[in-house]
Amino acid sequence: MxxxxxxxxxxxxxxxxxxxxxxxxxxxxxxxxxxxxxxxxxxxxxxxxxxxxxxxxxxxxxxxxxxxRQEPFQELNEWLETYRALWQERFDALDRYLQKLQAEDKQSKE
Missing domain, CATH: 1.10.10.10 (Winged helix-like DNA-binding domain superfamily/Winged helix DNA-binding domain)
Known part of the structure; x- marks a missing residue:
């Protein structure tokens, strides 16, 4: 980039x-x-x-x-896409972790 x-x-x-x-x-x-x-x-x-x-x-x-000009912005978008994928993986992992914590919390209250 x-x-x-x-x-x-x-x-x-x-x-x-x-x-x-x-x-x-x-x-x-x-x-x-x-x-x-x-x-x-x-x-x-x-x-x-x-x-x-x-x-x-x-x-x-x-x-x-x-x-x-479109080309530089397309190049910038492609570069940013690699970071979007990385952050999406991290957010998905965080979501799974939070769901696990909520499930554990719900079980401990029952």
């Missing part, structure tokens, strides 16, 4: 931008307005996301339209 993705997403404004782009492409101005930052700041954050490979840009006349 490339740590560049985590570094790019660690900054709150960039994470907010990614959340906005989940719903579709936006221009730099639209992003700046919705995040509540100035356009030069939005451009700097978008440059980091672009260099990390998380977004792509389409130039239309004098506008830059940004959209999310």
């Amino acid at each position: 490339d740590t560049t993705t985590f570094s790019a997403l660690a900054e709150p404004n960039r994470l907010h931008i990614v959340e906005l782009l989940r719903y579709g492409p936006l221009t730099v101005g639209e992003i700046a307005e919705r995040v509540g930052i100035r356009q030069p700041q939005a451009s700097k954050h978008l440059r980091v996301l672009l260099e990390a490979g998380l977004v792509e840009v389409q130039v239309v006349a004098n506008r830059r339209i940004y959209r999310l």
Whole structure:
């Protein structure tokens, strides 16, 4: 797993931008307005996301339209899936243990 993705997403404004782009492409101005930052700041954050490979840009006349790239998020999901499986096994084991304790407690009260 490339740590560049985590570094790019660690900054709150960039994470907010990614959340906005989940719903579709936006221009730099639209992003700046919705995040509540100035356009030069939005451009700097978008440059980091672009260099990390998380977004792509389409130039239309004098506008830059940004959209999310699927591949890095699919890679992140696959990486996280290994941890989901591990935690699911642990939660299942905890559930079995708690059920056993409850059954023992119920038997001791009878």
